[in-house]
Amino acid sequence: MVASRPHIILSAAVSLDGKIATKNRDSALSSGQDRIRFHKLRAKVDAILVGINTVKIDDPLLTVRYAKGKNPIRVILDSSGTISPKSKIIKTCNAIPTIIAVSKKAPKKNLALLAKYPLQIVVSGQNKVDTKKLLRILQKQNIKTILLEGGGTLNWEFIHKGLVDELIVTIAPYVVGGKDATTLVEGSGFSKITTSSKLKLRNIIRQKNEVVLHYYI
Ligand SMILES: NC(=O)c1ccc[n+]([C@@H]2O[C@H](COP(=O)([O-])OP(=O)(O)OC[C@H]3O[C@@H](n4cnc5c(N)ncnc54)[C@H](OP(=O)(O)O)[C@@H]3O)[C@@H](O)[C@H]2O)c1
Numbered sequence: 001m002v003a004s005r006p007h008i009i010l011s012a013a014v015s016l017d018g019k020i021a022t023k024n025r026d027s028a029l030s031s032g033q034d035r036i037r038f039h040k041l042r043a044k045v046d047a048i049l050v051g052i053n054t055v056k057i058d059d060p061l062l063t064v065r066y067a068k069g070k071n072p073i074r075v076i077l078d079s080s081g082t083i084s085p086k087s088k089i090i091k092t093c094n095a096i097p098t099i100i101a102v103s104k105k106a107p108k109k110n111l112a113l114l115a116k117y118p119l120q121i122v123v124s125g126q127n128k129v130d131t132k133k134l135l136r137i138l139q140k141q142n143i144k145t146i147l148l149e150g151g152g153t154l155n156w157e158f159i160h161k162g163l164v165d166e167l168i169v170t171i172a173p174y175v176v177g178g179k180d181a182t183t184l185v186e187g188s189g190f191s192k193i194t195t196s197s198k199l200k201l202r203n204i205i206r207q208k209n210e211v212v213l214h215y216y217i
Helices: 032-044 052-058 108-114 131-140 152-160
Strands: 007-015 047-051 073-077 098-102 120-123 145-148 166-172 200-207 210-216
Touching (some): 032 166, 032 200, 073 131, 145 152
Parallel strands (some): 047 145, 073 098
């Protein structure tokens, strides 16, 4: 049977109290050992997908550097097409295939700026990217597996729409606190436990002082 959308693995490093960044947006939770593990995982997928806030705050490369293997296609969800030409993503888009997913509200001047770079621009949704439509487009481009690397807002978008198949979370040995710190899943949240899916624990890896939990949905 042909899958109707790509297989999606949500991956993140969280503090013991469930935060993915501090109130000042510091997200340096990964250990060296964990970095090697998730770079190996990146090398196995067709695409990595993140939200525009993660790009603006962390300025990530989203490449495979601490393991051997190919770089996946990078997909940035950026409804208004505001990604900075100074970002590492744009600076490296001539070497690494990159898709900027925008919505119909993206101003023409932003799109004109992006058109100067070797990027693929995918338009879906009126005011924000229509994730289901985007996934259908990515599927048609032979993208079969996607690593969803956050942040919390995007994680909620995919979780509540039932678009996540696996969850791999490293519990880092820190307690961060703060009601304004970003959690693994933001958004409005489910009102009842029974509305959220009961996940199946597939594997636990102990990495010295931290654990990696692997769940199926
Ligand atoms: N520890 C970790 O593993 C980890 C991993 C990743 C990120 N982080 C941290 O997470 C924080 C960022 O998380 P965040 O929650 O603020 O932002 P985010 O999830 O990275 O990005 C959210 C943005 O994506 C855009 N977007 C486009 N289409 C969307 C859709 N259909 N649904 C939802 N969002 C859509 C929206 O902006 P537009 O409307 O402008 O498009 C939205 O505000 C950073 O501090 C980063 O360091 C931590």
